Amino acid sequence: MTHFQFKLSLISSAVLAMPAIANTVQEQHNGLDSVEVTANSGNTLTEHSQSLTTSAMKTTTGLVLSPKETPQSVSVVTKAHLDKRAITSMQDALKTTTGINVIPDGAYYRYQSRGFYIDQIEEDGIASAVRGSRDNTFRDPQSMTDLVIYDHIEVVRGATGLTQSTGEPGGTINAVRKRPTSEFQANGNFQFDSNGKARTTADVSGTLGAGVRGRLVSVLENDPTFKKLPNDNTKRALYGVMDIEVGSNSQLTLGALYQNLHTTPDVFGVPMNKNGADAGFHRDTYLGYNWNQEKARKFNVFAEFETFFNDNWKLTNKVNYIKNYTTQGFGFIAEAGTSYSGYSVGDTLRTNNLLRYDNKGDQIDFQSTLTGKYDLFGRQHELFLGYTYSRESADNRFRRIRNTTAFDPLQFNGNEISEPDWRTQYSDQTFYDRATYNQAISFGSRFNLLENLHLIAGTRYSHWKQVANTNYDWWNGRADSDPDVHSHLSRVRFVPYAGLTYDINPNNSLYLSYTAIYKPQSSTDKNGKTIKPVTGTNYELGWKGEWLNGTLNASVALFQISQKNRAMQITPEMDPSVSRAYFIANGEVRSRGVDAELSGHLTEDWQLSAGYTFNQSKYLKTERSGSTTYFSGANYSKHTPKHIFRLYTDYVLPFDQKKWSLGTGVSFQSKVDSLWNVKQGSYAIWDANIRYQVSKNIALHLVGKNLTDKRYFENHRVRTLGINNLYGQGRTFLFNLDWKF
Numbered sequence: 001m002t003h004f005q006f007k008l009s010l011i012s013s014a015v016l017a018m019p020a021i022a023n024t025v026q027e028q029h030n031g032l033d034s035v036e037v038t039a040n041s042g043n044t045l046t047e048h049s050q051s052l053t054t055s056a057m058k059t060t061t062g063l064v065l066s067p068k069e070t071p072q073s074v075s076v077v078t079k080a081h082l083d084k085r086a087i088t089s090m091q092d093a094l095k096t097t098t099g100i101n102v103i104p105d106g107a108y109y110r111y112q113s114r115g116f117y118i119d120q121i122e123e124d125g126i127a128s129a130v131r132g133s134r135d136n137t138f139r140d141p142q143s144m145t146d147l148v149i150y151d152h153i154e155v156v157r158g159a160t161g162l163t164q165s166t167g168e169p170g171g172t173i174n175a176v177r178k179r180p181t182s183e184f185q186a187n188g189n190f191q192f193d194s195n196g197k198a199r200t201t202a203d204v205s206g207t208l209g210a211g212v213r214g215r216l217v218s219v220l221e222n223d224p225t226f227k228k229l230p231n232d233n234t235k236r237a238l239y240g241v242m243d244i245e246v247g248s249n250s251q252l253t254l255g256a257l258y259q260n261l262h263t264t265p266d267v268f269g270v271p272m273n274k275n276g277a278d279a280g281f282h283r284d285t286y287l288g289y290n291w292n293q294e295k296a297r298k299f300n301v302f303a304e305f306e307t308f309f310n311d312n313w314k315l316t317n318k319v320n321y322i323k324n325y326t327t328q329g330f331g332f333i334a335e336a337g338t339s340y341s342g343y344s345v346g347d348t349l350r351t352n353n354l355l356r357y358d359n360k361g362d363q364i365d366f367q368s369t370l371t372g373k374y375d376l377f378g379r380q381h382e383l384f385l386g387y388t389y390s391r392e393s394a395d396n397r398f399r400r401i402r403n404t405t406a407f408d409p410l411q412f413n414g415n416e417i418s419e420p421d422w423r424t425q426y427s428d429q430t431f432y433d434r435a436t437y438n439q440a441i442s443f444g445s446r447f448n449l450l451e452n453l454h455l456i457a458g459t460r461y462s463h464w465k466q467v468a469n470t471n472y473d474w475w476n477g478r479a480d481s482d483p484d485v486h487s488h489l490s491r492v493r494f495v496p497y498a499g500l501t502y503d504i505n506p507n508n509s510l511y512l513s514y515t516a517i518y519k520p521q522s523s524t525d526k527n528g529k530t531i532k533p534v535t536g537t538n539y540e541l542g543w544k545g546e547w548l549n550g551t552l553n554a555s556v557a558l559f560q561i562s563q564k565n566r567a568m569q570i571t572p573e574m575d576p577s578v579s580r581a582y583f584i585a586n587g588e589v590r591s592r593g594v595d596a597e598l599s600g601h602l603t604e605d606w607q608l609s610a611g612y613t614f615n616q617s618k619y620l621k622t623e624r625s626g627s628t629t630y631f632s633g634a635n636y637s638k639h640t641p642k643h644i645f646r647l648y649t650d651y652v653l654p655f656d657q658k659k660w661s662l663g664t665g666v667s668f669q670s671k672v673d674s675l676w677n678v679k680q681g682s683y684a685i686w687d688a689n690i691r692y693q694v695s696k697n698i699a700l701h702l703v704g705k706n707l708t709d710k711r712y713f714e715n716h717r718v719r720t721l722g723i724n725n726l727y728g729q730g731r732t733f734l735f736n737l738d739w740k741f
Helices: 003-025 079-084 090-094
Strands: 073-077 100-105 108-113 116-118 120-123 126-129 150-157 171-177 185-193 198-209 212-222 234-246 250-263 293-308 314-333 349-376 379-401 428-450 453-475 485-505 508-519 534-547 552-570 582-601 606-619 623-625 628-630 643-652 660-669 683-693 698-705 732-740
Touching (some): 073 582, 126 349
Antiparallel strands (some): 108 116, 150 171, 185 732, 212 234, 234 250, 250 293, 428 453, 485 508, 508 534, 534 552, 552 582, 582 606, 643 660, 660 683, 683 698
16 A cells, blocks of 8 residues: 555545444433534634624634634734724734734744744635744745635644644634525625725625535735835636525535735845934835746635534535745845944945745645534533544755855946846756645533533644755856755654633633643754754643623733754754754743733624734753754743834714724834844734725725824844844825625
């Protein structure tokens, strides 16, 4: 039997076994011959609620739980929140989310929570790696999907070992796709902003025939941004999904997405002054060549088959396939060396080489989940059992022309060097490929120990494997004679989860939870063996409140994350018995803090979403990476603000038949630093919006962003005086025309 045949047989066995498990557990009950499916069980969609909160979610365990029943910190960015603030990108959505630190990374964005990366994103509960989390950002073919296809976004802070096999302990993001509606609806918008952005969307949904519902969503966008970019940033996306009733107790969902992006990356930003202050460049300054551009195409098809055995038991099988292609070519003038002392008028900046990346990759995932209720010791409890298989592959061709020609940035116009013919012109050429495999079984239960005491206990067994190859084909203008580099890594691990919830009364509860996650490493010890994985554990103690039938939710959490087995470099100076550096898995860091959140309706016409996070992290052991030493007791995540406060409120005015509504928001963060001691002071960004419902079908919407025109730099882990200094967006006004039928 081949390796592939074995995996198929294992998947088939898991699927076939699950109904038998459900029937065994349900022996004591009279089975129902058929179950009339009148709604999507466990529906967490927020589309028609117009609320800034949700009454149910399922990212932490796979069980559908209310926020008060979930023993972990979770925020939900609803469709209403996205629409009211005219948010269309994942990074802008997460900039409004409690405790999330959004940082640029190689012209893209990555996300951190509690000082650690969020390196997994889920779509409808199926996880894939965030761009750059396992590899160089530029070598990763993935691209983020436009938010137009999503109903809402669930963000878990802290480790999520039950739903993901490997990763950082920062948390996870689950983007929940829109689904077809039974009633016909059509809506969309036209959007323009003061930077020249133009965007239009259309969304049509309804019943196509007996037992068949469909939905089609499209977006066209041209966004030059606030910078003087030499090429347009365009986006085209088309998303379709169908729900098909199969018999009286099953439903089949089929969906597909095509997305085409053309973007102009700004990789390095501008240099800082010699004293570390703002050098005074215009915010729209772009120090890249005019031919810089990235092209990204994404194809995604998915299917879901949901079967209800009776009112209590449900089996869900999902398959998801993604194909990505990206092509990037760029060159910038910048001073990337850490010894650069800063910029003064009249200085020149050197070209930081000319680079080309051609990437392609695909990912296939299968997930089978059984959830249900059973009776034990006179009480009813919930059970979840799941099997996941995923394979992700990526191939990259990297080419570089070594060029350090210097130019005056004040005179630079981007035409100084033409784009090379990459087919024949390059100093270096390298090929990379990797394939990552994951198999996991998760199992657990929510035990209702007493009427007001509940325990979620479970574990996840995962088998992770990665095969990677590096081929230095051409190096510094000549054929490379070094052998190819091959690596084969494999890890097997159990991850525990436990969460205890005590209901003080129907509106308030206390909880205590523990969960963990692990991440394999590629560094080797003195004997050439791969060191053991990094492990992350999350402890959390909190209170949650729920009022007004679940339309107002509140939470306060004390948390501690510990990450152990971090790679610590041992040099020959530290160990004279060796001639080269090696690593040991002995490093440890810790993050502690408080999260607080309030979201939902204060009154029928007044909504609020507010979140505050206090976070401190430090090295518990001295670590060395290359020539840099991080001493025990030092700040582990200097670019994470100690204080983050985010607030948005929306009020429907009580006149003119309530056609007018006003919203305002603020995002505040305290001062931050970088690994190279480039500082950003504290700042607050103020937004506001006003909406007028012209008629039942038409609404006008004006949004102002960064109303005080605050000048600031985005948080970045490795800001130096020469690179990674990226201005935040200045004052921007956006006009939206919403239509629906």
